[in-house]
Amino acid sequence: MVALTVNNQPVDYLMDPDTPLLWALRDASNLTGAKYGCGDGSCGACTVDVDGAAVRACTMSLAEAEGRFVTTIEALSRDRSHPVQQAWVSNQVPQCGFCQPGMIMAAAILLRRTARPTDTEIDAAITNLCRCGTYPRVRDAIRRAGAVQSGAETIAAAPPPRIDPADAAAAVPALTPPEARQP
Structure with a gap:
């Protein structure tokens, strides 16, 4: 054990x-x-x-x-209120999202040690691979999260982790079946 x-x-x-x-x-x-x-x-x-x-x-x-x-x-935070998660959402960092949890954890650890990291410090700490190539947005989000942590900036809350199915359905326009479409 x-x-x-x-x-x-x-x-x-x-x-x-x-x-x-x-x-x-x-x-x-x-x-x-x-x-x-x-x-x-x-x-x-x-x-x-x-x-x-x-x-x-x-x-x-x-x-x-x-x-x-x-x-x-x-x-890290159940309600996505951690500054790194807030900045990630606000700066639209993820594309496919697969690598993002690892990057977010590495960024949160970096910001715990260094409140306002330089690009060189970010590059040294974030050695994670991202096939989508979101590195410029990652850097921007880390700098922004540092500003939020220091109180220099605020970010509106990220959306809650779950979306009510009724709300999700309302956001998608109704599809017209092919047989009902005008020629």
Whole structure:
């Protein structure tokens, strides 16, 4: 059994200690925000906060995580009120979104250490790969999140995590079936 704290909750994993932390989080704890991308720590899709450091969860074993504090994207803020999440939405950073949880975690950790990072500091801290190439928007969002954290700027709240199906349906115009269309 491997004991650690995940999202401020003590957890005992009854898994092989050599199991990557990523699989314990995703499979045993159902915390699916951290994504499997490469399996060797190159892409950063699985980035989580371990004792205040950005860690690639695919390369850390449960044994290495024992006794440590792990925070995943799910615990950053449940209502998307964290400044990084606010800036990400406001600056329209995501495209496909696959890499975004790892980038958001790396950005939040960077901003905890450096309130107003330079582009060089951002580039050094955000080594995550994004196939959509959103890097310029990522930099802008990190700078904006730093301004929000310092109180120099505010961002209106991001939309809630869930949309009522009735609201979603109302936003989509009704489709006219082909047989009812005018020639």
